[in-house]
Amino acid sequence: xxxxxxxxxxxxxxxxxxxxxxxxxxxxxxxxxxxxxxxxxxxxxxxxxxxxxxxxxxxxxxxxxxxxxxxxxxxxxxxxxxxxxxxxxxxxxxxxxxxxxxxxxxxxxxxxx
Amino acid sequence: xxxxxxxxxxxxxxxxxxxxxxxxxxxxxxxxxxxxxxxxxxxxxxxxxxxxxxxxxxxxxxxxxxxxxxxxxxxxxxxxxxxxxxxxxxxxxxxxxxxxxxxxxx
Numbered sequence: 001x002x003x004x005x006x007x008x009x010x011x012x013x014x015x016x017x018x019x020x021x022x023x024x025x026x027x028x029x030x031x032x033x034x035x036x037x038x039x040x041x042x043x044x045x046x047x048x049x050x051x052x053x054x055x056x057x058x059x060x061x062x063x064x065x066x067x068x069x070x071x072x073x074x075x076x077x078x079x080x081x082x083x084x085x086x087x088x089x090x091x092x093x094x095x096x097x098x099x100x101x102x103x104x105x106x107x108x109x110x111x112x113x
Numbered sequence: 114x115x116x117x118x119x120x121x122x123x124x125x126x127x128x129x130x131x132x133x134x135x136x137x138x139x140x141x142x143x144x145x146x147x148x149x150x151x152x153x154x155x156x157x158x159x160x161x162x163x164x165x166x167x168x169x170x171x172x173x174x175x176x177x178x179x180x181x182x183x184x185x186x187x188x189x190x191x192x193x194x195x196x197x198x199x200x201x202x203x204x205x206x207x208x209x210x211x212x213x214x215x216x217x218x219x
Contacts, residue, residue: 035208037156045148045156045199047208061207095155100146100203101167103155 002026004034004096004104011110012086020107022079022096029077030054033099036068036081039106040092048094051079086111115140115202119211125219132187134214136200141180144203149196150213156199160185192218 007021022034036048049060053072060068067090069082083090091111096104116139126132136145145163148156158167160176163183173188187194195218200211 044212045201045210047201047210049207059206063207097155100158100161103157106155 002098002102004098004102006094006096006104006107009108009110011112014087014111014113016086016111017082017084018086018109019080019082020094020096020109022081022104024077024079024098027098029072030074034070034072034079035097035099036070037095037097038092039095043092048081050099053077053079083109088112114207115142115205115209117200117202117209117211119200119214121214122212123215123217125217126187126190127219128190128192130190130219132190132194132216134185134198134200134216136178136183136185136211138181138183138202140205142183142202142204145176145178145183146201146203147176147185148199148201150199151196159198187216190218 003025005023010018012018030053033050033052035050038046038048048064048068051058051070051072053074058070072079088111093106093108095106118137120135147160149159150156159170164176175186178184197213197215199213
């Protein structure tokens with residue numbers, strides 16, 4: 001069955017970068033877009049963007065350009081999102097999802113000095 | 114960017130009561146999804162393509178609408194329906210979500 005397994009919680013210092021992983025199993029990884037979504041308490045859900053692993057094509061929400069970078073490794077069926085120059089505004093739970101239907105369990109990122 | 118305005122933000126319903134949540138879009142949308150999220154869990158697709166129930170979703174749920182006005186209805190509230198519900202438009206980039214409606218049991 002389709003599963004998306006995300007990496008564990010991260011505690012980061014302001015100004016640092018973090019790379020979150022999303023390992024896919026149960027389907028042809030290269031053929032389906034992987035989306036990334038941010039959730040902060042009181043701020044609902046925000047769509048960060050998406051990547052098509054087979055081609056590396058990406059679509060970013062303008063708001064997250066320069067903040068988020070998507071990559072994918074088809075040899076390990078893993079998608080990645082790197083967040084740079086972290087601030088307290090980046091403290092959130094980040095989800096990967098296979099276009100609507102399948103979601104990872106979420107990765108909590110806390111930015112604190 | 115298409116803004117989605119959901120209302121109400123919070124609603125409390127008694128078992129058996131009908132519940133309706135609305136989602137108003139700032140521009141016309143042709144593809145609307147609804148998600149259910151319970152505390153500590155990932156969102157789950159609940160209704161896709163405006164009115165199609167996701168697999169396993171009880172028939173008491175329904176979705177409707179067109180253009181800029183959409184609704185999500187529970188015909189008869191049950192305790193297990195307590196959750197936050199989000200609308201999402203998938204018609205144009207960036208994809209956007211409504212702010213969510215928290216459904217509580219009265």
